Amino acid sequence: MALSDYADIQVSFEAQTVSRAGFGTLLFITEDTTESSGVVNGPYASLSEVENDYATGTEPYAFAQEAFAQGEGFSSLKIGHKDATNDTWTDIIASIINESDADWYALAVETRTAADIELVAAEAQARGKLYIAVTADAAVLDDQDDTDIASTLLSNSYSRTAVLYKSDGDSTYPEGAWFGRMLPEDPGAANWAYKSLSGVATDSFTSAERGALRDKRANYYENVAGNPITYGGYTSEAGKFLDIIRGVDWLQTRMQEDYIAVQTGQDRLPYVGGGEIIESEVVRRRLDIAVDQGVIAEGYEVDVPGYRDQDPTDRSARSYPGITFNATYVGAINTVGISGVVSP
């Protein structure tokens, strides 16, 4: 079921509907053979719950260990299964969403192969999920190379995929740690950059390598002035950052839910005067919450056409189009320029 069939609310780009709990839920898809293809286990709220289903030497356990190592907040991990021989990554994501479980938002996968990552990124983009792809390919560090996975995803403007370069990424799951650290945060209210991850080793880079990573919008984890930090919260679309994507997805999904709550909470939503009800209960109310939550800035604008201004065709179809708003992201600072002069 898609809420968009009932409330066509678009906030810059489309998100697949997930429940309130699902917005903080992470799905890890593995080729582990504990379960058959398409099975999704969880949600798991702790590593000990995962341990009941997966042995300590398995990939799901290793992933969960990193995700749950980030503190008390993260509490919703699902583990999906792919058949290593018979399933493509495209097929298994579609199968899980259509047949097993679509109520999750964040996506991580076991594969580190560039071709697989491309397939997963395309699915994440089409299905409104948020995917962190990890690569250990040193070509990402080469500013002359434009065929590496970060460059490829950037050329596709995948706003729902973030590339994380980790030199040991072939044998670790730093994306589990990053998701585990950030998913408990209110959507849109926290920068994914400048975060320390427990149990994750830092890399070190030359200035040229760091420049290449930034140019390709690949994220990385290094030690800066004694602080291990993630940088820079990029997605693989210019100008789009992880906090903004998640914040806008949250806003859109909650507005759709609010609309359904209004519809189900009364005998009917009248056409005459209904625009004002939607303006009050759905749009302005949710935007005020978004302001309080630090997703958007104060001073948003809302425009609701009167029922007399609606096209007769829309009125007869019981459709009320044309409700719009403009808001500004609160955003975040990643770099700063400070200059000064000290004179004798």
Added chain:
Amino acid sequence: MGAGVYTYAAESVRIIVGGVPISGLADGTFVSVSRDEQAYNKTTGADGTTSRSRTGNRAGTIAITLQQTSPSNDVLSGFMLADEAADQGVVPVLIKDTSGRTLHYASAAWVQQKPDEEFGKEVSDREWTLDCARIDSFVGGNTSQTGSS
């Protein structure tokens, strides 16, 4: 100078409380909106220098006056009782003149107290006062019916 006729229509003022349209309004003034505090406080010194300080307080009250027969009394009573029973009476309030550009919106409002009641031979009014944590307001004019020349 334009030659338009600017029309206000009381029935075009929509009042929505907690998603419910309010009806059965009193004759005369049926809604009023006021802020608790002025936007700036002014201080003028002995030498005539004037300073101002921004209060930042946008809290206020909305008074809605209904006929005693209005079904919206039941709606507001319901919000009041929900608040008294379980603090569940905080709701959004929208007041919008759909024949013009005036709009007041409070995302968190609640019934301050129940209206004073009186019963007589004639239908009397019930004035509900809603407290608002913050009221965003735009006081606009009305729409020209004939346009400008």
